[in-house]
Structure formats: C-alpha cells, structure tokens
Amino acid sequence: MPEERVLSPDINFIRDLKKVGGETVKKCYQCATCAVVCPMSPDERPFPRKEMIMAQLGQKESLLADPDIWYCHNxxxxxKYCPRGARPGDVLSALRAKFINENAIPSFMAKIVRNPILALAIPFVILFLVLAAEGHLHIPEGKIVYSHFFSIHTIENLFGALVALAGLSYIISLVRFWGKLKSLNGTDYKMKFGDAFVETIVEFLKHTKFTKCEANADRKNGHMLVFYGFVGLFITTCWITFYYYVMKIHSPISLADPMKWWANLSALSLLVGILIIIGNHMKDKGINTKTSSFDWTFIIMILLLAITGLLTELIRLAGIRQLAYPMYFVHLMFVFYTIVYFPYSKLAHMGYRTLAITYYKMVGKDVM
Ligand code: SF4
Ligand code: SF4
Known part of the structure; x- marks a missing residue:
C-alpha cells in the first residue's frame, strides 16, 4: 500500500505568490497541456503542471527545493497553449521571485529591494554622507576628473566592502539551496560536480537552452547582450584596476585606449540588450502573459544603470561640470543597486539556475 501523506497547505504562501505575479495559479484545472508543450519538460518529471498543483496546494517547502522552477526559461x-489562461510561465516566474525572497540572507534586504524608492534612497544617503565626510559637497573646479569628487580609494573601500558583504550573503543562500536540493531530491550522483558545473557554464555562455523556446524565441538575443554586457563591465573593472596599480595609468583615460573601447562596447551591449528585453515584454505576441513588478523593477534599474553610465562619459566629454558630477553620483547609485542588491534581485537567478542544472546533470536528469 502506498504511504499515506497528509498535506498541510501554506495559505500565506499561496497569497504571497499571487501578489508577486502568480495570481492566476488557481485557474489551473490540471489538463497537462503545459507539460506537453514545454520544450524543457522531461517525461519522467513533467512540469509546469506539477508545480501548478503544488502551488495550488500551498506546498511551499517542496516548491522551494524544486530544481524545475529554475529549469524553466520563461x-x-x-x-500560449494553456486553455484556462492560468499563465503557468508567469506562475513559475513568481515562484522564482518568491524563492529569492525566502532564501535571502538577511531577509530584510529582500524587503528593501521590493521597494525601489527605499532601495535607491539608501545609496543616495550613503554616497551623500561619504561626500560630506570627504568635504566634497560641491562641484570641483577645473577639468572634469571624477576621482576629484569621489577619490579612487573611497570608491574602492566602499564598493569593495559592499561586494564582500553581498558576495558572502549570496554564497550562504546558494549553499542553503544546494543543501535543500540534496536533502529533498537525493544524492545518487552519476557525474562529478566539477564536470557538471563546467558543462552548465558552457551551456550558459552559448544560451543553449534558450534556443528551445518557440513563442518567445527572440528573448535570447536581448538576454545574451545583457549577460555579455555585464561580463564586459566586470572585465573593465579588473582592467582599470590593473592600469591603476600596475601600469600607473590614472583616469581620465584616453578614448583611443583599448580599455575605453571595451568599456563602451560593454555598456552599449547592456543598453541594447535591455532595450530588446523591454521591447519584447511590451510586444503583443498573442500570449496571455504579464510581466511582474519584480521583473519590471529590475529591467528599469538596469536600463538606468546603462543610460547614466553612458551619460556620465558623454557629459564629461562635453565638459559640462555642473551636470557631469551629479550624473556620476546618480550612476553610482545604480551601480550600488546592481551590486549590493544582487542576491535579492532578478540577477540572483544566475547562481540558482546554475546549481539546479548542475544538480540535474549530476543525477543524470538533465534533458539536454
Ligand atoms: S496550467 Fe493550464 S495547461 Fe497547465 S495544467 Fe493547468 S490548465 Fe492545463
Ligand atoms: S515558460 Fe517555457 S520553459 Fe517555462 S514551463 Fe513554460 S514552456 Fe516550460
């Protein structure tokens, strides 16, 4: 006789899920059309129907350890094919947002990120206090050099400490997720972690799984440009540090320098990618879907990060001091937002998705 299991629905979880974009979850009548059409769904664990049932029953713990919610590429x-308008793609997206919220350490940071005004007010106050402490609450005279406003060491110390804190928080969240994956799904490994991890990273770099999408196939280009834009900007940061400490080349760096070319191309990639993503979200493709406020907030913040970054450079080149320094200040607010809130924003997807796919490869359940 099969083991009897009593399910205790978490009503608050269902309520919260509806608030973050999963409001259609109760419409599902479990016809399984979604699991048939989903290009990522394997025969032995068909999703997203299973997640729709689990969400309707408020099975929070099982859902938050379910690698399939990360397997979904939205x-x-x-x-498109759900006959009930239950929008399973959006419900899975809401489950991921809920997961990031629940798994965040410290949890209050996730609440801050959900309030964009507060999330931006914090860097504003911190940067303002730093400027005040350095006695730089004025527009510097002479040639525009941003290190005359915020010194290089101030930026390094401030952002270095913030990156360390955000990184630590993110690593703890990822380790917790890995523990849940193992405890609820087993450890019958067929592949070593390192091999599975490298295979997953190669797939990410090529965006292989995105090519399986049908209704939303054009998402791949925008996503890739944003991804490589961020990679490019990370390399730029390392490059500038190398220039400063090893080559003793200080800012402003000539526009003809290859580092500048690289930095501007990376910023453009980010901007074009995010514009494609916005266009994609706004386009009517005849699919019953809705972008959640969690996703929109992230998209707008990344758009503003790219725009303020480019304006910071263009206004400096135009020599408008009164505008250049305030623009740099605003840009740093968005840099702060992107880096410090990384573990609590949509960017946190990267690590969770990587671990989920790595795990499936290790247990021999990857569909590709
Ligand atoms: S979400 Fe839609 S397609 Fe999927 S099982 Fe429910 S009703 Fe059917
Ligand atoms: S959004 Fe796409 S990948 Fe995700 S469950 Fe639906 S069909 Fe599958």
Whole structure:
C-alpha cells in the first residue's frame, strides 16, 4: 500500500505568490497541456503542471527545493497553449521571485529591494554622507576628473566592502539551496560536480537552452547582450584596476585606449540588450502573459544603470561640470543597486539556475 501523506497547505504562501505575479495559479484545472508543450519538460518529471498543483496546494517547502522552477526559461510556450489562461510561465516566474525572497540572507534586504524608492534612497544617503565626510559637497573646479569628487580609494573601500558583504550573503543562500536540493531530491550522483558545473557554464555562455523556446524565441538575443554586457563591465573593472596599480595609468583615460573601447562596447551591449528585453515584454505576441513588478523593477534599474553610465562619459566629454558630477553620483547609485542588491534581485537567478542544472546533470536528469 502506498504511504499515506497528509498535506498541510501554506495559505500565506499561496497569497504571497499571487501578489508577486502568480495570481492566476488557481485557474489551473490540471489538463497537462503545459507539460506537453514545454520544450524543457522531461517525461519522467513533467512540469509546469506539477508545480501548478503544488502551488495550488500551498506546498511551499517542496516548491522551494524544486530544481524545475529554475529549469524553466520563461519562454511562455506553456502560457500560449494553456486553455484556462492560468499563465503557468508567469506562475513559475513568481515562484522564482518568491524563492529569492525566502532564501535571502538577511531577509530584510529582500524587503528593501521590493521597494525601489527605499532601495535607491539608501545609496543616495550613503554616497551623500561619504561626500560630506570627504568635504566634497560641491562641484570641483577645473577639468572634469571624477576621482576629484569621489577619490579612487573611497570608491574602492566602499564598493569593495559592499561586494564582500553581498558576495558572502549570496554564497550562504546558494549553499542553503544546494543543501535543500540534496536533502529533498537525493544524492545518487552519476557525474562529478566539477564536470557538471563546467558543462552548465558552457551551456550558459552559448544560451543553449534558450534556443528551445518557440513563442518567445527572440528573448535570447536581448538576454545574451545583457549577460555579455555585464561580463564586459566586470572585465573593465579588473582592467582599470590593473592600469591603476600596475601600469600607473590614472583616469581620465584616453578614448583611443583599448580599455575605453571595451568599456563602451560593454555598456552599449547592456543598453541594447535591455532595450530588446523591454521591447519584447511590451510586444503583443498573442500570449496571455504579464510581466511582474519584480521583473519590471529590475529591467528599469538596469536600463538606468546603462543610460547614466553612458551619460556620465558623454557629459564629461562635453565638459559640462555642473551636470557631469551629479550624473556620476546618480550612476553610482545604480551601480550600488546592481551590486549590493544582487542576491535579492532578478540577477540572483544566475547562481540558482546554475546549481539546479548542475544538480540535474549530476543525477543524470538533465534533458539536454
Ligand atoms: S496550467 Fe493550464 S495547461 Fe497547465 S495544467 Fe493547468 S490548465 Fe492545463
Ligand atoms: S515558460 Fe517555457 S520553459 Fe517555462 S514551463 Fe513554460 S514552456 Fe516550460
């Protein structure tokens, strides 16, 4: 006789899920069309129907350890064909947002990120206090050099400490997720972690799984440009540090320098990628789907990060001091937002998705 299991629905979880974009979850009548059309769904664990049932029953703990919610690439092929308008693609997206919220350490940071005004007010106050402490609450005279406003060491110390804190918080969250994956899904490994991890990273770099989307196939280009834009900007930061400490080349660096070319191309990649993503979200593709406020907030913040970054450079080149320094200040607010809130924003997807796919490869359940 099968083991009897008593399910205790978490009503608050269902309520919260509806608030973050999963309001259609109760419409599902479990016809399984979504699991049939989903290009990522394997026969032995068909999703997203299983997640729709679990969400309707408020099975929070099982859902938050479910690698399949990260396997989903939000292509919305399922939402296109769902006969009930239950928008399973959006419900899975809401589950991921809920997961990031629940798994965040410290939890209050996740609440801050959900309030964009507060999330931006914090860097404003911190940067303002730093300027005040350095006695730089004025527009510097002469040639525009941003290190005359915020010194290089101030930026390094401030952002270095913030990156360390955000990184530590993110690593703890990822380790917790890995523990949940193992405890609820088993450890019958067929592949070593290192091999599975490298394979997953190669797939990410090529965006292989995105090519399976049908209804939302054009998402791939925008996503890739944003991804490589961030990678490029990270390399730029390392490059500038190398220039400063090893080559003793200080800012402002000539526009003809290869580092500048690289930095500007990376920023453009980010900007074009995010514009494609916005266009994609606004385009009517005849799919019943809705972008959540969690996703929109992130998209707008990244757009503003790219725009203020480019304006900071253009206004400096135009020599408008009164505008250049305030623009740099605003840009740093968005840099702060991106880095410090990384573990609590949509960017946190990267690590969780990597671990989920790595885990499936290790237990021999990857579909590709
Ligand atoms: S989400 Fe839609 S397609 Fe999927 S099982 Fe429910 S009703 Fe059917
Ligand atoms: S959004 Fe796409 S990948 Fe995700 S469950 Fe639906 S069909 Fe599958």
């Amino acid at each position: 292509c919305n092929d399922c939402s």
